[in-house]
Amino acid sequence: MTKKISNYKARIVRALKKAGKYNDGLLVTVEALANTMRTLDICSSEIDGLDKATVIETTRYGQKLAPHPVFKVQRDAQDSLARLCKNIGMTYADLVKDTGDDGLEDFMSRIEGGESK
Numbered sequence: 213m214t215k216k217i218s219n220y221k222a223r224i225v226r227a228l229k230k231a232g233k234y235n236d237g238l239l240v241t242v243e244a245l246a247n248t249m250r251t252l253d254i255c256s257s258e259i260d261g262l263d264k265a266t267v268i269e270t271t272r273y274g275q276k277l278a279p280h281p282v283f284k285v286q287r288d289a290q291d292s293l294a295r296l297c298k299n300i301g302m303t304y305a306d307l308v309k310d311t312g313d314d315g316l317e318d319f320m321s322r323i324e325g326g327e328s329k
Contacts, residue, residue: 215253220246227307228300238300245296248289249307255286 224242228234259282269278297304 215250217243217246217250220249224249224307227302227309231302231306233301241296241299245293245300245307248292248296251289252286252293255282255289258282259286 221242224245225234228238228242262280262282265280265283266277267280268275293304297307
């Protein structure tokens with residue numbers, strides 16, 4: 213199941229705030245980035261359902277084998293994602309790692325590492 217764009221926006225804003233890079237001037241970029249991330253999620257779901265990576269296209273010269281259109285959409289979205297991440301000074305990994313505010317991951321890492329706060 214794909215997430216809503218608002219979920220992606222919230223995750224991006226949390227990651228930016230955590231990195232100290234958030235400001236209201238980034239709202240358009242955050243929106244574009246959220247749309248791109250959702251597009252990639254939809255592409256992944258679509259690709260999961262494919263039996264083959266090609267389709268038969270009918271042209272005025274006859275039929276030809278071509279890559280499935282979802283791969284072009286995916287490639288374009290990946291290019292856009294890289295460009296948008298560069299614009300905000302973050303990587304995709306920064307945006308997809310758990311950025312929840314509950315602190316559980318930090319707490320568990322401190323316990324496993326034997327650190328105390």
